[in-house]
Amino acid sequence: MFRGTDRLFIRLIGCAALSAIGVQLAMALFLGHGAFPILAHAGWGFLTDSVWNPVLDHFGALPILYGTVLSALLALCLAAPLGFGIAIFLAELAPRWLRAVVGPLVELLAAIPSVIYGLWGIFVLIPWLRDSGEPHLIRALGFLPLFRGPAYGIGLFAAGVILAIMILPIITALSRDVLLAVPNTQREAALALGATRWEMIRIAVLRYGRSGLLGAVFLGLGRALGETMAVTMVIGNRPDITASLFAPAQTMASLLANEFAEATGELHRSALFAVGLLLFVVTLGINALARVMVHRLVPQRRSVA
């Protein structure tokens, strides 16, 4: 029963939706084409090898994959609880005026350019981590291999902290909106059954909104995986695999930022394209995983008829 402008509108939005698939396909083709020489040359070795040596044209992406995943997970471990906490407070407990002040302040964090985070990292965070933060952690948790080694300040841990601050506004804003969208009847029902304030939040609000909360976390993770500039400035840029969180590391995005401009060798450029492809695949994989988990959490999804 569509006619006239309706039909035009539907065609237009249909094109818009299909263009998303087109862009992704084009991206994959472009990266795959660029990555082909190194993949033909090194094969699976590109993924399993841990040596990145442009002088010898020897490229293995394992340490870079490791640094990327670990720094993003670390950021998530720091930012998700904090973000949920802020969101629950804002949505459930804060007086209206405080909500109007704190919410935008957290969102403002997203507007700061990442190079500013990087500079702040170099001049404030790293000296503090080196002189007090990391030595304290080493004293308290040094029995774990994660918290051993020299405290340079610079390294995976600093990158994780900066990433956590950078993804905090995404996680907070999205989870707050998810919680605010929980119908009031849910809350009233829980309270009517005799739940305390915390039980009400846990049972009626968090459980109801968990797929949305998970979505917020995965969006934050996506941002953390792809963040470039701030990480490059504080992570120490060493493609090594070490057990210590305080050791310098390297991520895919910062490796690309570092080496692309001056990569003149055929294989070197191709290896960088392959790293880009790998980042693309990892992000795609994480999004797929997110879909599966959301689907599991909410078995019967209602679709708009």
Add this chain to the structure above:
Amino acid sequence: MHAHIRRVRAAALLLCGLWPLLACQRSGPAPTASPTTASTPSTTTPTGTLRLTGAGATFPYPLYAKWFYEYQRTHAGAQFNYQSIGSGGGIQQMTAKTVDFGASDAPMSDEQLAKSGRTILHIPTVLGAVVAVYHVPNTPGRLQLTGALLSEIYLGHITQWNDPALTALNPQLAGVTAAIMPVYRSDGSGTTHIFTEYLAKVSPAWQTNVGAGKAVQWPVGIGGKGNEGVTGLVKQTPGALGYVELTYAKENQLAYAAVQNRLGQFVEPTTDSVTAAAAASLGAIPADFRCSITDADGTTAYPISAFTYLLIDPTPADAAKAKALEGFIRWALGPGQELAPALHYAPLPNALRERVLATLGQYTAR
């Protein structure tokens, strides 16, 4: 309902109508690489003004920007637009023929020249020095280092500032208990190329274990992005040792070492000692100027010095552009050289300047 849709449609139409206007306003005072393009007192008509596009090395950018400014101020008819995207980018764009001139700190390899499919002339413009900067609190005086010591530190064999090998040359380090934290450039860079090439020349262990390149696999240390990244890390970290261009060391007031040259002299990096390195290498500089002058002979030569090059096509399709570019190069190698030392770049030795100009003349005489 219909009124609502009409209102939305009207707003959309209005926006569409206004868009070019907004876009126009935005692009009006567009920032360009050279601040003078708009205000050049041009005597020629706008259509008679040549636009010369270049791209490449970041290291000489401050000087090139100054040169373009001064040249455009005194010579009407040519406008320069230079993107400092890195030496590799300069070579690539030159190969892809998307620029009128390129710039690179490292000369193109034979393979790269063959791939470009045309003659590309290397014009050395000025020289730069890579200096070893350090952050060791409470050590008066300038440290003295040798190439062997630098390579031992970056190989991870010397890890403490009070290592006997270091205190033998620098007694003031005896009481320093700090560990050495080597800092390197994490981004591919001509600076790294010069530094590692020098280490490879003076240390067989470096040559076999690491080698030379714009990006290498560093045995130890921490990477900072760009000259400013390394500068920041060295400034912030007690015990750090890094390498940057002389300009950055001077402007950020970092301490930098005197380095022992081939003849055993400890030489401070200055524009004079860098020019001396080029002068001492004159006999070994080939006809196409593609060469390395690290570890040069000469008692006053600073050993970690290198040229930076403009890359030009000596027989381009556009004769007018070639003429304008040639005029600029002649000026840059003439009066332009006097502007270099104030920005911590070393002028070319006179004998070399004449050789470069003579080569340029050979091509343009055709």
